[in-house]
Amino acid sequence: MIAETVCSAVAVAGLGISGVLAFRKRFLKAARTAAYALVPLGLVMTGAVEWVVDTAFSPTAWAGFGVLGAAWLLFMGTRAVERRRAAVAGGKEREAVAPAASAPSLGESRRATPAAQPKRSAQPKTEPAEDFSDIEAILKKHGI
Template sequence: MIAETICAAVSAAGLGIAAITAYRKRFLAAARIAAYALVPAGLVMTGLVKWVANTAFSPTAWAGFAVLAVAWLLFMTTRAVERRGGGTRKERRAAAKAARQGGAVEPAASAPSLGAGDKPVTRSKPKQSAAQSGDDFSDIEAILKKHGI
């Protein structure tokens, strides 16, 4: 009952401010203020305010919110542990099996494509001028060699 009274007072005050704004010939702003002022009245008429007021003072509703918070906390904790542990259980088993066999786990997309034939396509390198010797790009070449490119 008190929530409905407060909403009615807010709506009345908002409509009063909208009337003053319209009197000052700011009709667009007055229409916007009137729209905001009618929202609390509409919420009271639909019964939403009564439902929210009953929920806010209900111990059962707050216990339900607590259960939802615990569930969310469990979801987030399991995701964090999964990310930190190196993926899902299936991915960890596959990695352990590959480590026992002595090979590293490589994704299928990392293998170079060979094109139509069995031989890889090679491209000829353009000749470098004397000013662009191997010293200029030696750092880049070292990085590329380190990554196997």
């Protein structure tokens, strides 16, 4: 009863503020304020406020939340035990989905030292559209 009265009073106050804003020619703010003010009134009229108040002050509802929490703890505990058993029984780590995909990055570096690399000529290329040496170097660096 008190919750419904408070929600109704908040709605009336919000509609009053909305009226003042509309009087001052701030119609967008007035419409937005009216929308926010009508939410508590709608909740009272649908009975949602009564349901929330009954749930909040009900020992049975709180016991139900406790049971749900205990069920969640049991689920998480059994999941942790299953993971631990699987790790002990397997005796090895999980295999990668594509173990050969990252093999080049795990091996020795194939890049030559800067002293061993051939020096590039200072002359510009005549056909820059067909020069894919930079792209090939990047692909080779990543093992593709």
